[in-house]
Amino acid sequence: MALPAPAHAHRNTYWRDRTEKELLKQEFTTSEPELLAGMSEAAPPQGAIIVEFKYDLKGRKGTKSKARCVHCKFPNHYKGFVIKVSDGTRRMVGKDCGRKLYGAHFTDSMLDFDAAYKHAKLLKRRQRLIEAEPILTAGLARLSTHRSLAQFASMASRVRSVLGRQLIATLDGVAKRGDGLTYEEKVRDLAAEERASENLSPEHVAAMSKLNRADLKRYRKRHGLPDAERYTYIKRPIGPLRGIDLLHAQFMPADRLEQLAKELRNSIGALRLDQKWGKTSLALASKQLSELIGQIERQVEKLRAPIEFFDHAHLKAICAWVQHQPTGSPLECGVGWIGYLNEYDEPVHAQLVAGYEVPSTEFIAAFWAAVEQPDGEAA
Ligand SMILES: [Zn+2]
Numbered sequence: 001m002a003l004p005a006p007a008h009a010h011r012n013t014y015w016r017d018r019t020e021k022e023l024l025k026q027e028f029t030t031s032e033p034e035l036l037a038g039m040s041e042a043a044p045p046q047g048a049i050i051v052e053f054k055y056d057l058k059g060r061k062g063t064k065s066k067a068r069c070v071h072c073k074f075p076n077h078y079k080g081f082v083i084k085v086s087d088g089t090r091r092m093v094g095k096d097c098g099r100k101l102y103g104a105h106f107t108d109s110m111l112d113f114d115a116a117y118k119h120a121k122l123l124k125r126r127q128r129l130i131e132a133e134p135i136l137t138a139g140l141a142r143l144s145t146h147r148s149l150a151q152f153a154s155m156a157s158r159v160r161s162v163l164g165r166q167l168i169a170t171l172d173g174v175a176k177r178g179d180g181l182t183y184e185e186k187v188r189d190l191a192a193e194e195r196a197s198e199n200l201s202p203e204h205v206a207a208m209s210k211l212n213r214a215d216l217k218r219y220r221k222r223h224g225l226p227d228a229e230r231y232t233y234i235k236r237p238i239g240p241l242r243g244i245d246l247l248h249a250q251f252m253p254a255d256r257l258e259q260l261a262k263e264l265r266n267s268i269g270a271l272r273l274d275q276k277w278g279k280t281s282l283a284l285a286s287k288q289l290s291e292l293i294g295q296i297e298r299q300v301e302k303l304r305a306p307i308e309f310f311d312h313a314h315l316k317a318i319c320a321w322v323q324h325q326p327t328g329s330p331l332e333c334g335v336g337w338i339g340y341l342n343e344y345d346e347p348v349h350a351q352l353v354a355g356y357e358v359p360s361t362e363f364i365a366a367f368w369a370a371v372e373q374p375d376g377e378a379a
Helices: 018-026 095-102 104-133 134-146 147-177 188-197 200-207 213-222 251-273 281-304 305-309 312-323 362-371
Strands: 050-056 075-076 079-084 090-093 183-190 231-239 332-335 336-342 345-353
Touching: 018 104, 079 095, 079 104, 090 095, 095 104, 104 134, 104 251, 104 281, 104 362, 134 251, 134 281, 134 362, 147 251, 147 305, 147 336, 147 345, 183 312, 188 305, 200 213, 231 312, 231 362, 251 281, 281 362, 305 312, 312 336
Parallel strands: none
Antiparallel strands: 050 079, 079 090, 183 231, 332 336, 336 345
């Protein structure tokens, strides 16, 4: 590794000048800084330096968890840097100690090093993403032919015809409010009645106290007084609304998954492009890929909806709720089914397909396991 000429200006571009190929091969951390060639404990010469490695020795066995710092002159830092100095030898320093020795030049070298380290991590991640693509491709191929996709579509169409468009629109509203299935109970509003009676003149109160119920009503009407009985509505809970995704027939998981698989192919295809990959474009491409995979997981999650919707307790709640709907035709439910009798007295039912199973997303976990570094560092 050649050192830059002793700097008149501070600008240190040693790392910035490395090619992608060099960055991919480069180690930026060391767990045994003492073993590097040319490591010295002597006072370093002034002049040009480069920050070469980072170390973090926390957890290293025995008393070796700290490295001897050339500035402090004893093992003082868990974390620090290996610097290469102007005569080509190396020194270990803590971050602040490096600054004390080399001032702004050290800060400059450290920034140069950090930027390259980040860039290299993203380049290595890009490589692993590309290498792990077959795991995704195979998993998505299995997913796209999984029988739950067709079963979901047929259950969704069935349940829509049983519930009807209007009930589904109302249920959509319930789902958006997020407060579950409820009904409104009409109850006397005693507080409002109390307030209304307080406004009556003593003459009215005296006259009305002698009247029976029917006469009282006539008296109130004749004198333009409000009704004595006031009502209000109280919201009563029935139960949570679940499996609403089954009712949204316009977004079938099968169609969305097909589209997402295509977008994913394009996204990885773009990553394969042989271009100069900067940190920003790498981070963006990698984020887009993660988001697409997240959307795939959400589609598989949607496939859970029939299991939740056709749960017996949930169906009972739906039937109870329908009874309180002004336009609802009565629905019946049994274990795993909901339906009604049509005009020919034939049962029209929607039910959970026997043996219905949500496909596994194990391949996505396997893909990430192959992409993420073994030390868990989000590269
Ligand atoms: Zn130090």
